[in-house]
Amino acid sequence: MSTTQWILLTPQLLIATGVFCSLLLIAWQRSQQLIAWFTLMSFVVTIIATVSLLEHPSHQITVLMYIDNFSLFAFLWILFAGIAALYMGKLYLRKQIEVHDEFYLLLQLTILGAGVLVASDHFASLFLGFELLSLSLVGLAGYFRQQRYAVEAGFKYLILSASASSFMLLGIAFLYSQTGSLSFSSHVVGAAQNVIAQLGFLMIITGIGFKLSLVPFHFWTPDVYYGSSTPVTFMLATISKSAMFIALAKCIYAEPFQVIVTQRDVLTALSILAILSMIIGNCLALRQRHVKRILAYASIAHMGYLLIVLLLHNQQSIAFAKQAVLFYLLAYIIANVAIFGVISLTEQEQKCTESFELSHWTGLFWQSPIRACVVIFAVLSFAGIPLTAGFIGKFYLMSLATNNQLWGLLSALIIGSGIALGYYLPIIFQLFATLPDSRSLLTTWRTKMWLSVVLLISIGLGVFPNLIIERL
Amino acid sequence: MIIVAIITILILLSITAWRSDKYFVHGPKFIALFAIVFSLFLFVMYLLQANLDYTSLSIVFEHVWIRAFNIKIQFGLDNLSILMVILTLFLASIAIVISWREIIHRQGFYYFNLLCATAGIIGVFTATDLFLFFVFWEVMLLPITALIAIWGHEHRFFAAIKFFIFTQISSLCMLVAIISMALVHQAHTGTLSFLYSDWLIIDLSANTTYFMMLGFFIAFAVKLPSVPFHSWLPDAHTQAPTGGSVLLAGILLKTGAYGLIRFVIELFPSESIQFAPYAITLGVISILYGAKMAFAQSDCKRLIAFSSVSHMGFVMMALFAFTANAFNGAIMTMVAHGLSSAALFSVAGIIYHRIHTRELTKMGNLGVNAPWMAAMSLIFVAAAFGLPGLANFIGEFYSLVGVFALYPVHAIVASIGMVGSAVYGMKLFQNMFHGTTSNQTSIQIKDLSLSEGIICVVLVMLLVILGIYPQVLFQYHFQGGI
Numbered sequence: 001m002s003t004t005q006w007i008l009l010t011p012q013l014l015i016a017t018g019v020f021c022s023l024l025l026i027a028w029q030r031s032q033q034l035i036a037w038f039t040l041m042s043f044v045v046t047i048i049a050t051v052s053l054l055e056h057p058s059h060q061i062t063v064l065m066y067i068d069n070f071s072l073f074a075f076l077w078i079l080f081a082g083i084a085a086l087y088m089g090k091l092y093l094r095k096q097i098e099v100h101d102e103f104y105l106l107l108q109l110t111i112l113g114a115g116v117l118v119a120s121d122h123f124a125s126l127f128l129g130f131e132l133l134s135l136s137l138v139g140l141a142g143y144f145r146q147q148r149y150a151v152e153a154g155f156k157y158l159i160l161s162a163s164a165s166s167f168m169l170l171g172i173a174f175l176y177s178q179t180g181s182l183s184f185s186s187h188v189v190g191a192a193q194n195v196i197a198q199l200g201f202l203m204i205i206t207g208i209g210f211k212l213s214l215v216p217f218h219f220w221t222p223d224v225y226y227g228s229s230t231p232v233t234f235m236l237a238t239i240s241k242s243a244m245f246i247a248l249a250k251c252i253y254a255e256p257f258q259v260i261v262t263q264r265d266v267l268t269a270l271s272i273l274a275i276l277s278m279i280i281g282n283c284l285a286l287r288q289r290h291v292k293r294i295l296a297y298a299s300i301a302h303m304g305y306l307l308i309v310l311l312l313h314n315q316q317s318i319a320f321a322k323q324a325v326l327f328y329l330l331a332y333i334i335a336n337v338a339i340f341g342v343i344s345l346t347e348q349e350q351k352c353t354e355s356f357e358l359s360h361w362t363g364l365f366w367q368s369p370i371r372a373c374v375v376i377f378a379v380l381s382f383a384g385i386p387l388t389a390g391f392i393g394k395f396y397l398m399s400l401a402t403n404n405q406l407w408g409l410l411s412a413l414i415i416g417s418g419i420a421l422g423y424y425l426p427i428i429f430q431l432f433a434t435l436p437d438s439r440s441l442l443t444t445w446r447t448k449m450w451l452s453v454v455l456l457i458s459i460g461l462g463v464f465p466n467l468i469i470e471r472l
Numbered sequence: 473m474i475i476v477a478i479i480t481i482l483i484l485l486s487i488t489a490w491r492s493d494k495y496f497v498h499g500p501k502f503i504a505l506f507a508i509v510f511s512l513f514l515f516v517m518y519l520l521q522a523n524l525d526y527t528s529l530s531i532v533f534e535h536v537w538i539r540a541f542n543i544k545i546q547f548g549l550d551n552l553s554i555l556m557v558i559l560t561l562f563l564a565s566i567a568i569v570i571s572w573r574e575i576i577h578r579q580g581f582y583y584f585n586l587l588c589a590t591a592g593i594i595g596v597f598t599a600t601d602l603f604l605f606f607v608f609w610e611v612m613l614l615p616i617t618a619l620i621a622i623w624g625h626e627h628r629f630f631a632a633i634k635f636f637i638f639t640q641i642s643s644l645c646m647l648v649a650i651i652s653m654a655l656v657h658q659a660h661t662g663t664l665s666f667l668y669s670d671w672l673i674i675d676l677s678a679n680t681t682y683f684m685m686l687g688f689f690i691a692f693a694v695k696l697p698s699v700p701f702h703s704w705l706p707d708a709h710t711q712a713p714t715g716g717s718v719l720l721a722g723i724l725l726k727t728g729a730y731g732l733i734r735f736v737i738e739l740f741p742s743e744s745i746q747f748a749p750y751a752i753t754l755g756v757i758s759i760l761y762g763a764k765m766a767f768a769q770s771d772c773k774r775l776i777a778f779s780s781v782s783h784m785g786f787v788m789m790a791l792f793a794f795t796a797n798a799f800n801g802a803i804m805t806m807v808a809h810g811l812s813s814a815a816l817f818s819v820a821g822i823i824y825h826r827i828h829t830r831e832l833t834k835m836g837n838l839g840v841n842a843p844w845m846a847a848m849s850l851i852f853v854a855a856a857f858g859l860p861g862l863a864n865f866i867g868e869f870y871s872l873v874g875v876f877a878l879y880p881v882h883a884i885v886a887s888i889g890m891v892g893s894a895v896y897g898m899k900l901f902q903n904m905f906h907g908t909t910s911n912q913t914s915i916q917i918k919d920l921s922l923s924e925g926i927i928c929v930v931l932v933m934l935l936v937i938l939g940i941y942p943q944v945l946f947q948y949h950f951q952g953g954i
Contacts, residue, residue: 366578385614386607395647402651410648418641425617425633432622469540 005061011050011075012115018042019108026101036090039104040083043111047079054471063183066121066250073326073472074118074246077333081238082111084337087450088231088344092353103143109136110235114243118250123172123182123204126247130168130211133240134161140232141224147354153227157236160210160220168207174200184254192259201260202269204251211244212303213296215276222288225296230347230356233292234340237299238333245306249325252310253318262313270311274409277304278416285423291343291358294423295336298382301416302332308397308413313404323472324396330468331381331389334461338378338454342371349441358427363435368443370451372431377458383424384417388462392469474518475547475598476533478511479591486587493580504583505568508590512561519554526550527949529600529669537604541654542664548600551948552803556597556730559807563722563814564590566931569923570818571715574825575623582623582715585615589719596727602650602735603666606643609691609727613639616724619716620708631704631711638704642694649687652680671739685740685747692736695728696784699758706765709777710830714821717773721780722814729787729806733950737791744792751792752879756886758785763892767899771830772823775900776816779856782889783809783864789886790871798874800946805867807945808938812855812864815931819849822924823904826917832903839905842919846905848928855935857897858890863938 006013018039025038050072058068085107093100113133120126138161142154176182178197192198206217213221225233252261260266281300288294306328309321346360347353365372381390394417401410461468485507492499524530529548537545567586575582592612599605613636621632650666657665660674694701705725709717737744744751762782769775783805790802822845823838824830839846855862858869868890876883920928938944 380614386610391610395651398644398647399651399655402648403655414641414644414648417644418637421637421640422633425621425636426629429621429629429632432618466538466540469538 001062005059008053008056008059008067009061009065009119010053011046011072011079012112012119014046014049015042015108015112015115018046019105019112022101022105022108026105030099030101032093032099032101035101035104036086039086039108042108043079043083043086047076047083050076050079060121061119064122064125065119066185067119069472070322070326071118071246071250074242074329075115077326077330078111078114078118078239078242081235081242081333081337082107084341085231085235085239088234088340091344091348092229092231094348103140106136106139106143107235110140110239114239117243117247120247121184121250121254123175123184126251127165127168127172129243129247130207131165133243134165134211137161137232137236137240140235141228143232144229147227147229149223149227150229153224156220156227157224160224164207164210164217166207167203167210171200171203171205171207174203176200179256184251184257186256192263198260198263198266201257201266205248205270205273208244208248209273212241212248213300214273214303214307215280215300218277218281218300221300222293222296226290226292229353230292230340230344233295234336237295237340238336241299241303242329242333245303245325245329249310249322253322258315261310267311270307271406271409274304274307274311275412277301277307278412279419282416282419282423286419288423289358291339291356291361291427294427295339298420298423301420302382305394305397305413305416308401308406308409311404311406311409312400317400317403320396321400323469324393324400326472327389327396327465327469328393331393331461334389334454334458335378335381338374338381338458341450341454342375342378345371345447350439358430361427361430362433363431365431366435367439368441370448370455371441374451374455374458375431376428377455377462379424379427381458381462383420386462387459389458389465391462392465473533474515475549475594476545478515479595481511481514482507482587482591482594486584486591489587490580490584493578497579500580500583501568501572504587505565507587508561508565508568512558512565515557515561526554531600531669532598537601541603541666543603543666544601545604546601546667547598548668549598550950552730552733552950553597555803555807555945555948555950556726557594559726559810560590560593560597560723563718563810566722566814566818566927567715567718569927570718570821571713572923573921574714574821578622582619585618586715586719588612589615589619593719593723593727597730600668601666602653602668602671605735606647606650609646610640610643612724612727616716616719619719620712623713623716624711625713626711627707628711631707635704635708638694638701642691642701645687646691649684652684652687656680668734668739676740681740682743682746685736685743688731688735688739689747689751692728692731693754693788695731696725696788697728697781698754698785698788699761699781702758702762702781705781706774706777709780709817710771710773714817714824717817717821718814721777721817722810725780725784726806726810729784729791729802732788732791733802737794745794748792748794749879752789752875752882755785755787755789755792756882756889758782758788759886759889760785760892763889763896766896767892770832772820772832772835772900772904773817773830775832775896776813776820779816779893779896780809780813782893783813783856785889786868786871786886789875789882793871793875793878795874795877797870797877799950801867801870801872801874803867803950804863804938804942804945805871808855808863808867808935811931811934811938812852812862815852815928815935816849816856818924818927818931819845819852822920823917832900835904836907837905838917841917842905844920844925844928848920848925848932849905850901851932851935852928853897853901855939857893861939862935863942864935866939866942 060066113129116129138158141157142150210217281297285297309324381388384390384394489500489503529550531548533547535545537543595608617632654664697705762778766775766778786805787802790798855864858865872883
């Protein structure tokens with residue numbers, strides 16, 4: 001490996017070093033503050049390193065990894081989400097008596113797994129990242145063992161991850177049996193027409209589909225979302241899904257797989273997955289009363305929308321599609337940061353860590369406009385209303401779908417967006433309802449700053465999307 | 473520049489109004505009224521000063537917004553949009569005055585939403601970049617939905633969600649059409665463009681244009697609203713507070729008509745001609761169905777809402793006749809309906825504020841105690857059923873004459889709708905101000921207060937002026953007539 005390659009791998013290496021140093025730190029001194037600040041520092045340093053690498057020409061690193069702007073940006077979003085998760089985790093652990101070093105350690109491992117995923121260019125590294133991510137998240141999902149649903153959530157996630165891995169492994173084996181290579185970009189003639197290879201490819205999609213909770217692999221989502229603590233739910237919704245989607249996109253945009261994806265049968269299968277996810281995900285969310293469950297079903301629908309970018313007929317739109325993926329995921333992550341952040345705050349303030357419901361937000365707007373505005377903008381962004389980043393993301397998807405004449409997917413997206421309003425608007429109306437009784441809200445300057453920053457970012461990205469788009 | 477200034481003033485003052493109710497509880501309404509009147513004054517001064525010819529669109533502002541997609545912030549004015557902006561500001565001031573006593577809770581946020589909605593609607597009438605137009609088109613929904621959902625009546629949440637979902641789904645169809653047009657432009661010239669002026673000069677010869685036209689048409693038909701997309705309107709109107717109803721009926725429905733003229737008829741002339749028979753048939757169905765349903769209502773706001781469906785049917789019918797007379801009739805009907813429906817909703821609101829019911833069966837004999845109110849209401853009802861000498865008659869007469877030249881059968885059937893309007897109008901007036909209540913007692917109510925009286929007198933004067941001297945409007949040349 002040459003120096004350039006080492007340099008390009010810096011972000012992942014930094015996180016790995018961080019994990020290693022955290023272990024040493026724990027051995028030396030067990031302190032919640034110390035490990036939290038150390039994790040934050042490690043993330044910030046990695047972000048700086050990633051940003052400085054952005055203009056670098058892309059490079060193949062061994063056969064396993066390929067790092068270009070696409071994966072660097074994706075890793076950047078994941079690191080931002082990691083910082084948000086760290087903040088929420090810190091809020092959550094403030095009340096605990098035990099010292100929870102492991103929580104931060106698992107968080108770092110999750111980020112490392114995501115980092116491997118976004119850089120992967122080979123099924124071995126894909127699998128490695130996938131497992132690293134899953135195992136740390138299994139630990140996190142069941143982390144607060146004294147909570148009512150913790151064990152259930154952890155086990156459900158473990159079983160799901162195991163079945164997803166086995167599907168994926170079988171798929172990889174099928175592909176390998178036909179092509180004799182595990183790399184995304186090695187060109188093999190004749191695999192496209194081969195039924196076994198197509199089947200293998202679909203099995204891999206199934207494995208990833210479990211993680212992205214596409215219909216019909218979505219059954220675990222609401223339970224795990226609801227059972228895990230808020231910071232972990234946030235990680236499942238953003239870090240895990242974004243990283244998996246980026247890996248899938250890298251795989252599909254590679255040339256040999258483009259040939260497979262544009263086969264009619266495969267395309268139909270994927271379109272059906274996407275359409276089902278959009279419609280069913282949204283319909284199931286309608287009947288929910290718990291915010292976390294609503295968000296779980298909403299995330300199913302969002303991943304369904306996002307699948308549109310993978311089903312391109314014409315190769316010219318791939319660069320545009322990569323932009324679309326990055327922007328959409330950024331909008332999605334920001335909206336999630338906003339909404340889960342306020343959920344964390346509310347849970348801390350009203351001491352309802354196990355039973356957060358929509359009713360805890362009744363009349364929030366009249367009591368704390370800034371909190372409510374953060375939630376409102378997040379929800380509008382999910383719904384794809386103009387002047388939010390979510391709308392620009394949806395605009396990207398619609399442009400791609402129109403350009404590639406995917407009318408069926410487009411109709412599903414429109415209908416899905418319509419259904420989605422049926423559960424997004426009630427959340428907003430709840431914030432405007434009359435205040436039941438005066439609750440006490442303690443707003444420290446730190447909370448205020450955090451909320452203002454999130455609000456500014458979400459509005460700024462919606463009104464001036466060019467700031468980001470020009471750089472993607 | 474003027475449009476940007478007005479929108480900025482409205483938004484800044486709306487935030488001021490929102491924050492001011494902490495210090496002075498009645499501050500917001502004064503600030504809001506000042507904002508609207510000041511904007512109207514600015515706009516009229518600008519027009520008098522500039523003294524330009526607005527027969528075709530002239531661009532008044534342009535700035536790059538999203539460079540990656542070549543999206544610009546561009547505003548343009550022509551006679552149609554000028555008329556619509558003036559109507560918007562005028563009716564917004566009426567909405568504020570009518571809310572003066574009605575809204576007591578959370579005044580700051582109420583007027584914030586009212587001003588934001590007005591700003592958004594002005595943006596819709598003047599934006600000439602289609603992406604920007606779409607943004608305004610969607611964003612103006614939010615404050616209006618908030619008005620319905622927070623200050624509305626008993627089923628307000630359901631009404632607000634229904635209203636939003638209808639508009640959102642149809643708008644997304646329009647967004648697909650907008651994106652397709654931009655891509656067609658890219659295929660022709662190599663660059664994406666969302667500018668209206670750029671779209672007018674590309675020759676459309678693809679077989680997909682018909683579908684693009686339909687995409688636009690659906691969005692505007694839902695807003696107008698035309699049968700079969702009208703079912704959000706009665707709910708939204710009934711549940712909205714009076715000020716919200718005035719905005720909805722007076723202006724929001726006109727955005728649909730404006731869109732039909734600007735983005736369906738002017739942009740896709742040949743496809744529109746192809747589609748005209750269907751559109752005219754929809755218009756006629758809306759006229760008859762709206763009139764019939766209005767007659768069947770016992771809730772006075774629902775009745776007025778269905779009468780709106782009927783009146784906007786005339787607009788739809790006239791627009792697709794492609795004759796100068798019909799087009800003038802459509803413009804006149806838009807203005808007249810804006811004034812008369814705003815007036816009727818105001819009266820309904822005034823009565824609701826006094827006796828807290830919208831049920832026609834619980835009213836009756838109000839005319840004894842409130843003669844002025846009865847007299848004014850009679851004029852408004854007469855306007856609604858097209859009494860000669862008032863503006864609506866001119867609009868409907870011109871529309872029917874214009875349509876008759878080409879589609880005699882449709883015109884004859886539509887004129888039955890005018891009979892229907894007399895029936896429901898008289899039913900409304902009769903049940904409110906004459907006869908007796910169900911329990912034979914007459915209800916004691918106060919007559920019009922000074923501010924309510926001023927609103928009514930101003931509206932009556934406008935209706936009469938436009939009815940007797942329609943040249944006031946017709947001297948201007950509106951694009952899209954032929």
